[in-house]
Amino acid sequence: MYKNTKVTIAVKDFNIEQTLECGQCFRFKKIGHMEYLVVAHNKLLRIKQMENKIQLYCELEEYHAVWAHYFDLLKDYCSIKEQLVRKDDYLAEAIAYKPGIRILHQDPWETLISFIISQNKQIPHIKQLIEVLSNTYGDLIECYQGQPYYSFPTPTQMEVACEEDFRQLKLGYRAGYICDAIQKVGMGEVNLELINQMTYEEALRCLMTIKGVGRKVADCILLFAYGRFEVFPIDVWIQRIIQAYYFENKASLKEIITFCSHYFGQYAGLAQQYLFYYARDKKIGKL
């Protein structure tokens, strides 16, 4: 029996569909028009949006303790967007296309494993693999309409598994990477609590000691879990759109990194999400 308590919150510059479907998170399920189930921070949330208000099926206390921060609803995105729109017409168009994106505050450990899994995979498949991983090693949170939902497993919960176990879940060569992450985080060799106090370069160096974590995955963790808005993850889509828009299709990855870190400024990460969503939907640069 799912809880009946409902909380209604007024929102602006927020769209639940755009925020969940823009590629930053994987544990959500569409159950209706502008209505979703979300699993995060060991909780299952049913959320529905009607224009400028959202309904959350939880206690008000839980909204303030978990979801307001998770959806980044305490921040003023209006003024941030105004600054970004002024950069150039491309960015302005991307923002106008999906103006309701917000950068989530996801759990660092879950984000680390999720983006290790994400490499060379499409989003539906990433979602499926994370689902199986959670169903196998996580805790049962609750059932919704007969369907069980599981929390994302902790390092301790995943420690019982060996590389072969992960391979059997179809994680392929990522199995070894996940084992290394469990080892390093479990042993405290990489302390995810301390990342917040580090400079960007320090955090990058620390995260990249884990096998299977390169620049792009580390950047995603810093942006999607730690809210580092200045970080600009560069994947194949962003690379294509930056090449097409700002370099006439001729620039090396290094040139692009240098350009982005200077050009987009303190809200680069949010700009990246607008551009990513736009490029992916419009298939910019795709053959």
Add this chain to the structure above:
DNA sequence: GACCAGGGTAACT
């Protein structure tokens, strides 16, 4: 069947 997917690593020039 070839080719690609929100990449990273190791082994090459």
Add this chain to the structure above:
DNA sequence: AGTTACCATGGT
């Protein structure tokens, strides 16, 4: 220091 094959797996 900058490129390139290879990595498991599923989808088109």
